[in-house]
Amino acid sequence: MNSQRIKPESEPPKSQFQNRDLPAGWQQNPSSWSQRLPIAILALLGFVIASYLALYQWGVFSTVWEPFFGAGSRTILNSSVSHLLPIPDAALGAFGYFLDAVTAVIGGRARWRTMPWIVILFGLAVGPLGAASIILVILQPVLFEAWCTLCLVSALISVLMIGPAADEVLASLQYLKRERLEGHSTWRVFWGLVTN
Amino acid sequence: MARILGLGDELMWAQVINALVGLWLMAAPAALGFNGAARINHLIVGPIAATFAIIAVWEVVRTVGKLNVALGIWLVVAPLVLNHWSMVSTINSLVTGIIIIALALTSGKTSDKFAGGWRSLVDSHTN
Numbered sequence: 011m012n013s014q015r016i017k018p019e020s021e022p023p024k025s026q027f028q029n030r031d032l033p034a035g036w037q038q039n040p041s042s043w044s045q046r047l048p049i050a051i052l053a054l055l056g057f058v059i060a061s062y063l064a065l066y067q068w069g070v071f072s073t074v075w076e077p078f079f080g081a082g083s084r085t086i087l088n089s090s091v092s093h094l095l096p097i098p099d100a101a102l103g104a105f106g107y108f109l110d111a112v113t114a115v116i117g118g119r120a121r122w123r124t125m126p127w128i129v130i131l132f133g134l135a136v137g138p139l140g141a142a143s144i145i146l147v148i149l150q151p152v153l154f155e156a157w158c159t160l161c162l163v164s165a166l167i168s169v170l171m172i173g174p175a176a177d178e179v180l181a182s183l184q185y186l187k188r189e190r191l192e193g194h195s196t197w198r199v200f201w202g203l204v205t206n
Numbered sequence: 207m208a209r210i211l212g213l214g215d216e217l218m219w220a221q222v223i224n225a226l227v228g229l230w231l232m233a234a235p236a237a238l239g240f241n242g243a244a245r246i247n248h249l250i251v252g253p254i255a256a257t258f259a260i261i262a263v264w265e266v267v268r269t270v271g272k273l274n275v276a277l278g279i280w281l282v283v284a285p286l287v288l289n290h291w292s293m294v295s296t297i298n299s300l301v302t303g304i305i306i307i308a309l310a311l312t313s314g315k316t317s318d319k320f321a322g323g324w325r326s327l328v329d330s331h332t333n
Contacts, residue, residue: 176261
């Protein structure tokens with residue numbers, strides 16, 4: 011498998027006429043709207059859920075919706091872990107989802123090439139949010155013997171975004187490397203200042 | 207739907223099943239009624255295994271699914287090295303561990319739709 015990947019046959023075609031939105035050697039454009047909009051919608055859904063939970067944690071709502079686990083959501087959302095930081099953890103999550111949604115929609119169909127910086131920022135926003143969510147999912151039952159339905163849904167959403175976000179990050183990183191090998195400044199390519 | 211999210215290869219189903227097995231690990235202590243180290247172990251391994259598998263549903267990061275081989279091996283040996291496992295929790299850990307290992311091993315095969323993938327970033331002579 012590994013040896014096959016570095017054979018010359020797998021080199022992308024260098025046609026001048028190929029679709030400029032498509033990364034060299036790819037079958038799909040990872041920056042197309044059909045790939046990015048679902049992520050943005052997931053992020054918005056996560057933002058709504060996390061905002062609702064944060065408003066409960068701030069005392070704006072006196073009760074929280076919990077269909078399955080009785081007092082579980084109350085136990086989790088008022089736990090010591092959820093208040094480790096100056097702001098409640100759901101508020102931090104809401105900010106993370108907001109950043110995911112914004113960085114998912116900024117830029118056009120070729121942004122893996124025209125705006126690598128926003129793609130990298132998008133990846134950096136999606137990854138840690140997912141990791142933090144999973145740590146919280148583990149801590150819920152282990153430390154507090156409780157589950158919080160909306161927290162689990164939120165965690166699932168954050169993990170679902172990682173895979174579809176990763177291909178765009180890969181396309182941008184491959185492009186940065188390719189441009190560097192052709193002698194362009196990685197810094198300028200990263201900010202989309204090199205046009206070709 | 208599959209095309210929309212950049213999905214669509216057959217091997218993703220192994221990851222979908224592993225994700226469901228991970229979720230089952232989270233539910234098993236309550237569903238089967240066991241406690242102690244077995245419960246804690248299920249509740250830690252379950253979400254991590256499910257996360258790796260869900261990420262690996264997408265072919266571009268399919269290799270993340272291979273991390274579940276290690277978690278599966280741990281599920282098989284955990285009843286031997288941790289104390290106070292009931293019969294039911296031991297059987298659950300062994301069976302789920304073997305399933306996870308078998309399905310995680312399929313994540314080594316990926317077609318090259320991504321111009322060499324992540325490996326191309328470290329190879330000096332591609333692109």
